[in-house]
Amino acid sequence: MISSETQEEFFAASALDCLDAEDAAHLQALLERQPAKTSELVSFQRTASLLGLSVPAVAPDPALKERVFGEIERISRRRLPVIMNRSAPSAAAPRFTFDSLLPWAAVVLLALTSAWLWLQNTRARADFARLRDSVLQPNSLHASVLWGDSTRPQTRAELIFCTRLQQGKLVVHGLESPPPDHVYQVWLQTDSAAAPVSAGVFRIGPGGEGEIILRPAVKVNKLCKVLISLEKAGGVPKAEGPVVLAGNVM
Amino acid sequence: MNDPLPSDPEFEAALLKKIGNGDKASLAELYERYSTVLYSVALRILNNQAEAEDLLQDVFVQIWDKAALYDSSRGKPLTWVMSMTRNKSIDRLRSLQRRHRLHDEAEQESKTQEQIQHIDGPDRVYASEDSKAVRQAVMQLSPEQRQAIEMAYFSGLTQTEIAERLKQPLGTIKARIRRGMLKLRDLLEGHIQ
Numbered sequence: 001m002i003s004s005e006t007q008e009e010f011f012a013a014s015a016l017d018c019l020d021a022e023d024a025a026h027l028q029a030l031l032e033r034q035p036a037k038t039s040e041l042v043s044f045q046r047t048a049s050l051l052g053l054s055v056p057a058v059a060p061d062p063a064l065k066e067r068v069f070g071e072i073e074r075i076s077r078r079r080l081p082v083i084m085n086r087s088a089p090s091a092a093a094p095r096f097t098f099d100s101l102l103p104w105a106a107v108v109l110l111a112l113t114s115a116w117l118w119l120q121n122t123r124a125r126a127d128f129a130r131l132r133d134s135v136l137q138p139n140s141l142h143a144s145v146l147w148g149d150s151t152r153p154q155t156r157a158e159l160i161f162c163t164r165l166q167q168g169k170l171v172v173h174g175l176e177s178p179p180p181d182h183v184y185q186v187w188l189q190t191d192s193a194a195a196p197v198s199a200g201v202f203r204i205g206p207g208g209e210g211e212i213i214l215r216p217a218v219k220v221n222k223l224c225k226v227l228i229s230l231e232k233a234g235g236v237p238k239a240e241g242p243v244v245l246a247g248n249v250m
Numbered sequence: 251m252n253d254p255l256p257s258d259p260e261f262e263a264a265l266l267k268k269i270g271n272g273d274k275a276s277l278a279e280l281y282e283r284y285s286t287v288l289y290s291v292a293l294r295i296l297n298n299q300a301e302a303e304d305l306l307q308d309v310f311v312q313i314w315d316k317a318a319l320y321d322s323s324r325g326k327p328l329t330w331v332m333s334m335t336r337n338k339s340i341d342r343l344r345s346l347q348r349r350h351r352l353h354d355e356a357e358q359e360s361k362t363q364e365q366i367q368h369i370d371g372p373d374r375v376y377a378s379e380d381s382k383a384v385r386q387a388v389m390q391l392s393p394e395q396r397q398a399i400e401m402a403y404f405s406g407l408t409q410t411e412i413a414e415r416l417k418q419p420l421g422t423i424k425a426r427i428r429r430g431m432l433k434l435r436d437l438l439e440g441h442i443q
Contacts, residue, residue, distance in 0.1 A: 009428045011431075012430075015431065017402070018407060018409050018412065018427070019409065020410050046329065047434050049325065049333050050332075050384045051388070052288075052290075052332040052335065052403075055290045056290065057287060057290050057381075060285055060306060061303065064307070065278075065285070067303075068306065068307045068310045068311075069277075069281075072274070075314075
């Protein structure tokens with residue numbers, strides 16, 4: 001328990017900023033326990049704040065005023081233009097420095113970066129929307145499984161094709177490599193053309209795997225059937241060789 | 251010396267508000283009102299004209315920067331800037347003491363005595379009714395109480411340092427400061443906002 005006299009000693013010394021560290025800790029603990037005591041401390045602080053008025057008055061050198069306001073003017077000019085607007089307009093234009101442009105350069109850079117990101121985001125959204133529309137449009141998407149002929153019962157291929165994008169992909173499994181000077185060629189049978197349309201040639205890897213991105217030379221509106229034939233190297237404009245895989249399109 | 255302008259806390263608070271909005275004319279008005287009393291305090295603490303002038307410049311730059319932060323519920327404008335001046339002066343005094351180590355114990359004691367004699371002198375000028383009241387209240391303290399309080403306020407010494415310099419027990423110094431501050435509080439009751 002701290003006596004009232006000791007408390008007053010703490011308040012008086014704290015107000016004069018002459019409290020030793022140990023007593024300062026005691027005072028802090030006291031105020032935490034009894035916050036109402038703060039008002040007494042404040043009354044001592046307000047008393048202490050008047051002590052400066054007891055000093056005999058000595059006027060500063062009149063030239064000091066000009067120096068003080070010159071310093072304030074100098075500081076004001078060094079600050080950002082937005083802060084300079086606090087002061088009344090000055091007849092003399094502030095001295096130009098490259099440093100003063102840095103904040104504006106940062107703002108311009110930030111604006112350009114934001115615009116670029118917005119543009120990229122807009123493009124990405126548009127691309128995604130196109131893809132989503134294509135995929136979700138039921139009439140534009142076609143799929144098929146192709147099976148090998150009787151000599152290749154383990155061979156098969158999967159196809160997916162989008163008529164809206166005019167693109168597709170075909171993946172082949174378990175197909176032997178073609179004989180020398182020959183390639184496998186993909187054909188798309190549509191409802192509008194009498195003969196199948198070439199969609200490209202592809203290679204077979206060591207494991208009998210092959211794949212091809214399909215980009216038909218003519219527009220395909222409705223896909224009916226997919227064929228893979230063995231043709232001469234480089235491919236041919238019209239199917240001539242034996243059909244090794246075929247499948248109807250769903 | 252020009253007569254100091256009369257103290258008007260409401261007007262001065264309005265000046266601070268305008269200064270916070272960037273009004274240099276209001277700052278000039280405040281300078282006219284406060285520069286003498288603030289310079290006097292700085293000079294008393296620093297005991298050096300050039301240092302006191304630099305200090306006053308720092309104070310008015312800070313007023314220019316911080317005027318918008320002034321809260322009238324926490325005291326009169328004058329006590330706000332007075333505290334600012336006192337604290338800055340003490341900081342600068344300690345910095346100077348660390349740098350130059352000029353203030354040995356004997357010098358400090360001598361100055362303290364000199365300051366007390368100076369206050370007792372006849373050439374006193376007051377800035378306001380508050381100044382008169384404070385001066386009269388301080389004069390009603392015992393010399394020992396006044397000395398201890400002034401060593402704390404104007405020299406920035408802790409109670410332990412004051413006790414060492416005056417070669418008095420710490421408890422004695424604490425009691426002098428307590429009694430002196432209680433008396434000042436009672437005497438200045440009408441002037442404390």
